[in-house]
Amino acid sequence: MKKILVTGFVPFNGQAVNPSELLVKALEPPEGAELERLILPVEFRGAGMALEEAAGALHPDVLLSIGQAGNAPCLAVERVAVNLDSSLSADGRTLLADNSGFAPVDEPICPEGPAAYFSQLPARALVEALDAAGIPARVSYSAGTYVCNHVMYLGCRLAERYGGMSSGFVHVPFLPEQLPGPNGEDGKYSLPFPEMLKGIQLILAELAKPASTQR
Secondary structure, three states: OEEEEEEEEOOOOOOOOOHHHHHHHHOOOOOOEEEEEEEEOOOHHHHHHHHHHHHHHHOOOEEEEEEEOOOOOOEEEEOEEEOOEOOEOOOOOOEOOOOOOOOOOOEOOOOOOOOEEEOOOOHHHHHHHHHHOOOOEEEEOOOOOOHHHHHHHHHHHHHHHHOOOEEEEEEEOEOHHHOOOOOOHHHOOEOOHHHHHHHHHHHHHHHHOOHHHOO
């Protein structure tokens, strides 16, 4: 039986909820797998330490991390994590410190590590399975440079260290109740919680399958 560790995050940036935390708490173990859950702080250092401790103690076969991305129009199955921590927005105008007040700018996650890691999860196949179920999804080629990317990078690095473990990341949009106005206002997107949950549950079911039967 496979052991799957799924992680989410607490709320951040003034939000009262984080859909990734709600998803982790609501998920049911998929058939043929044992499910472990971990809620991470939205802190570059703290999240990495908690993830490493859990992976070392649990030795999961699969690590699936989930995070909120307000600019995501759908479930975004990440393909690449880069060796970079930065709280600075892409236009260089906004600095978003993590929940501990730490705000790195263009710092390496692991100075001795590779420039990037690819997800060890079948990103394209997972999106195809979501599409077939009518869940809006896409493959994403940038997990950003904030705490989500940090966790994905370290997850892939831990998978490399331990062997026999695969790791990847999925971004989810805002919940409708997180937005002040109608869906799509100010270029932001949302997805109802039941639809998010259905999609992540489907991803878990795919990851619980033997590798030879995955899409």
